Amino acid sequence: MREHVVTAFLVADSDGMSALSVDLGRKLSALLSEKGYEVERIDLTRADAAPCRGCLLCLTKHPGRCVTQDAVGALALRIHHEREPYICLTVSPVLFGHLASTIKNAMDRGVHSHHLQVVVGYGEDVDEEEESTFIDLIARHRGAADIVHPGMDREFLAYVTRSVQDNDAICDSLGVRL
Amino acid sequence: MTADSSKIRVCLVNGSLRGRHASSLRFLQDVARRISDASCHKTTVMVLGNPRRHYDAETLQVIAAADALVLVFPLYAYGLPGALMRLLEEFDSYVRAGNPHNMNARVYVVVNCAFPRPEATTGEAVRVVRNVCRRLSLNWRFAICIGTGPVVARTRRIPLLDRTLKRAYAAVVADIGNALADPPADFFIHPVIPEPIIRRIKEHYEKKGEMMLQRDIQNEAPTR
Numbered sequence: 001m002r003e004h005v006v007t008a009f010l011v012a013d014s015d016g017m018s019a020l021s022v023d024l025g026r027k028l029s030a031l032l033s034e035k036g037y038e039v040e041r042i043d044l045t046r047a048d049a050a051p052c053r054g055c056l057l058c059l060t061k062h063p064g065r066c067v068t069q070d071a072v073g074a075l076a077l078r079i080h081h082e083r084e085p086y087i088c089l090t091v092s093p094v095l096f097g098h099l100a101s102t103i104k105n106a107m108d109r110g111v112h113s114h115h116l117q118v119v120v121g122y123g124e125d126v127d128e129e130e131e132s133t134f135i136d137l138i139a140r141h142r143g144a145a146d147i148v149h150p151g152m153d154r155e156f157l158a159y160v161t162r163s164v165q166d167n168d169a170i171c172d173s174l175g176v177r178l
Numbered sequence: 179m180t181a182d183s184s185k186i187r188v189c190l191v192n193g194s195l196r197g198r199h200a201s202s203l204r205f206l207q208d209v210a211r212r213i214s215d216a217s218c219h220k221t222t223v224m225v226l227g228n229p230r231r232h233y234d235a236e237t238l239q240v241i242a243a244a245d246a247l248v249l250v251f252p253l254y255a256y257g258l259p260g261a262l263m264r265l266l267e268e269f270d271s272y273v274r275a276g277n278p279h280n281m282n283a284r285v286y287v288v289v290n291c292a293f294p295r296p297e298a299t300t301g302e303a304v305r306v307v308r309n310v311c312r313r314l315s316l317n318w319r320f321a322i323c324i325g326t327g328p329v330v331a332r333t334r335r336i337p338l339l340d341r342t343l344k345r346a347y348a349a350v351v352a353d354i355g356n357a358l359a360d361p362p363a364d365f366f367i368h369p370v371i372p373e374p375i376i377r378r379i380k381e382h383y384e385k386k387g388e389m390m391l392q393r394d395i396q397n398e399a400p401t402r
Contacts, residue, residue, distance in 0.1 A: 046229045046230075046264075047229050047230050048229075049229060049260070050227065050228070050229045051195060051225070051227060051229065051259060051260040051261035051264070052195070052254060052259065052260065052261075053195045053196065053227065054194065054195060054196045054200070054252060054254075054259075055196070059383060060383055060386065070229075095263070095266070095267060095270065096266065096270075096306050096307075096309040096310045096313060097302075097305060097306050097309045098257055098258060098263060098306045098309075099257065099263070100263070100267065101260045101261070101263040101264035101267055102229075102260070104254070104255075104257065104258070104259075104260035104263050105229070105260035105261075107255060108254045108255055108259065108260050129305075129309060129312070130309055133302060133305045133306060133309060136301075136302050136305075137256055137257050137302040137306075140256040140299070140302060141255070141256070
């Protein structure tokens, strides 16, 4: 057991929910609790997550504070000021090999972890090229592959699920890492 | 809105929310300026910043009816901006609902990233648009991938500096007018400022941001 309870943010797209994502969310919550994490579930609607305006003021003027004050802005600020280690699991529909817009808006605006970021995409009709695009897109953020921040050692894990069997396999794989 | 049926319908999509300050807008205007008004009917679609609003039917019809779609957007975290993704989601729903769309529409991308080596950062965003084309039976053509967009936007008109961008624009315009049998490979545009200097500028802002964060944390310490 670890000395301190670590928070795990479980961020999902409530507008894009399906039977598959409900099953995945339930299994991930159970896994995180079993591993001793304090799970904080955040279901975002499209109204909660305005798109990033690209003003860069969250980097240059007032770090972590987004000019758009909505649920994602509040969450991003909280995460930015969080000094204790935390992890973030993001669950998103996969469309064209990309995150859904609500989740992408949240990630664009700083909802992610500097310790461990897990991104799980779901969709029963995701094809192989879309799965590969999705995994490669997330892997760009990881370690040496991140040419923007070379040497960054934070972990980004990416998975795609098409079935409840895939959900089980993802939880088994994550269970080893957690 | 009615368009002359003999003209090529070109829909330019501005995927940036930065308004008139956006480098993406400058690149979009560069392309639009080169497309002939005599032979083409041009429409520009802006992505929505308000998450509560939906795209109206007229906007989706313009995209569906286009003979050529030019998507111009900034790279966000190696992918598409969420605002552009929302437009694609709504267009996908529009098509899935059985509305007709031009399956032969030619699709071009102008992607603008903050980093100096576009060949290392823009690949996945272009693949996503290729997936859109595959799913919706659109005709993928090629991409213009621009590194350090703000620098390229400010230096693009300096004569004789780098003609690749102008050649890339010319290729888009020529292909819209008369589809080339073999579309060219993607174009990669590099900034004129050397990469080590761009890294220094980035590090300056990162350091400044970290200093401001530490100051904020100290100021907030008693209440935390």
